[in-house]
Amino acid sequence: xxTTSLGPMLAIADDEALLLLEFTSRTDLDDQVRTLQxxxxxxxxxxxxxxLERIQAELNDFFSSKLDxxxxxxxxxxxxxxxxxxxxxxxxxxxxxxSYQELGKxxxxxxxxxxxxxxxxxxxxxxxxxxxxxxxxxxxxxxxAGGTEQKQWLLDHESRFQSKSTGRSxx
Numbered sequence: 188x189x190t191t192s193l194g195p196m197l198a199i200a201d202d203e204a205l206l207l208l209e210f211t212s213r214t215d216l217d218d219q220v221r222t223l224q225x226x227x228x229x230x231x232x233x234x235x236x237x238x239l240e241r242i243q244a245e246l247n248d249f250f251s252s253k254l255d256x257x258x259x260x261x262x263x264x265x266x267x268x269x270x271x272x273x274x275x276x277x278x279x280x281x282x283x284x285x286s287y288q289e290l291g292k293x294x295x296x297x298x299x300x301x302x303x304x305x306x307x308x309x310x311x312x313x314x315x316x317x318x319x320x321x322x323x324x325x326x327x328x329x330x331x332a333g334g335t336e337q338k339q340w341l342l343d344h345e346s347r348f349q350s351k352s353t354g355r356s357x358x
Contacts, residue, residue: 189243192250193337196313199223199231200238204260207311208242210333219311226264242315249314252348255281257315265309272306279320282345286324300324308332314341 188211189196197216199207207223209216224231241259248254263273271294278293279285285293287300287307296303303321310318313333319341323329331338 189239189246191246193333193340196246198239198242200236200242201227201229201262202236202238204262205238205242205312205315206262206264208315209311209313210337212334212337213313213332215332219309222309223264223311246314250344252344255345255348259315261312261315263312263316265306268302269306269309272303273310273312273316276307276310276316276318276321279317281317282348284320284322284342287321287329288324290321304329320345 189198189208193210195211197207197209197211197220198205199220206227207219209219213219220231238259242257245254245257245259249257263270265273272290275290275294287304288297290307291297291299291303294303307318307321308330310316310332313319319331319333319338321329322342328335328338328342
């Protein structure tokens with residue numbers, strides 16, 4: 188269990204990469220863990236390793252506005268479509284947002300906003316794969332498996348940090 192400014196997060200990693208990072212408040216957290224166990228059936232044991240130590244340090248830096256991109260190794264594991272969506276999420280610049288529709292266009296699925304939203308919601312690496320940066324076409328935040336309050340906080344946090352680091356004002 189990791190501690191963050193937005194509450195506890197569950198992190199699962201092997202010796203090579205981060206496999207899961209989720210807010211414990213996520214309503215379907217058990218489903219996410221079961222999905223991971225179907226993909227990687229090794230037993231989950233409560234222990235620390237260099238990957239878990241690294242993600243805790245990077246989260247600390249992220250939440251204290253010292254980090255705008257993660258370097259912890261990650262394993263992206265899902266269907267081909269999900270992996271395409273998740274890789275594209277990694278291309279959304281820090282502090283910026285795009286719509287589900289725009290995300291669909293970027294991966295060649297112009298009319299697949301719902302499918303993109305579903306894949307976005309199945310992301311098992313919260314914050315690291317920035318699914319929180321995808322919003323509705325009307326500019327509203329839309330849903331977030333970790334909670335809409337957390338999503339809004341993350342968007343506001345990134346916006347404030349980005350404006351400080353670039354000298355731009357958000358007002």
